Amino acid sequence: MTEPDAAPSFTLGYVPGVTPGKWVRIWQERTPGVPLELVQVGAAEAAGRVRDRELDAVLLRLPTDRTGLHAIPLYTETTVVVVPKDHVVTAADEVHTGDLADELVLHPLDDTLGWARPPGRPALDRPATTADAIQLVAAGVGVLVVPQSLARLHHRRDLTYRPVADAPQSQVALSWLEDETTDLVEQFIGIVRGRTVNSTRGRPPAAKQSKSKRPAADERKPAPRRNQPRGGRRGKPRRR
Structure with missing residues (x-):
């Protein structure tokens, strides 16, 4: 600051x-x-x-x-479940939390979804970070539900993800x-x-400046005088 x-x-x-x-x-x-x-x-x-x-x-x-x-x-953000590429949920374009009921769902300490109760079966220990949880998923230890941007951030060739329709969103x-x-x-x-x-x-x-005001009437330039007098025209006086 x-x-x-x-x-x-x-x-x-x-x-x-x-x-x-x-x-x-x-x-x-x-x-x-x-x-x-x-x-x-x-x-x-x-x-x-x-x-x-x-x-x-x-x-x-x-x-x-x-x-x-x-x-x-x-x-x-869309919420997704991160799974190995050969996981059964990859057969669907979208899943629900009920589809994860039999899965070991990892719940890292830095979770941002604010679950009242995460779906699936809880792990014995909570991973310290989302990055740690991704490593466990890659090792075949459970699945992970996260905002889509985190799934992209921790992308691995052996993992993929699917949207979870009824999960909390971040x-x-x-x-x-x-x-x-x-x-x-x-x-x-x-x-x-x-x-x-x-x-x-x-x-x-620095750009928050008021617009320039038009000059007041008494500040404006006076109108130029006309060359031609009123009611006649300029020229030499007539001879008598």
């Missing part, structure tokens, strides 16, 4: 699977004088890093503890401190919400 008397900058955190590249490019085009630093953070620590003022804002997944934070939901949101909606935060909000560069709320702080 920007320190007092320091050149302005913007620090944006993002959780694994979220791809902020498009928004960063727009920021660089619109606000070239303010560098944007990207910081990848774990899902479990994302909100806390904003509360500790280590980040100006963060792209995280809901549900999360939103105490003291604003959060704007941006989009909802929302990606932009979050920042409730009492610190700065001009730079407003600028980034405008970008992720698709505001154009001409939008007043979407402009960089």
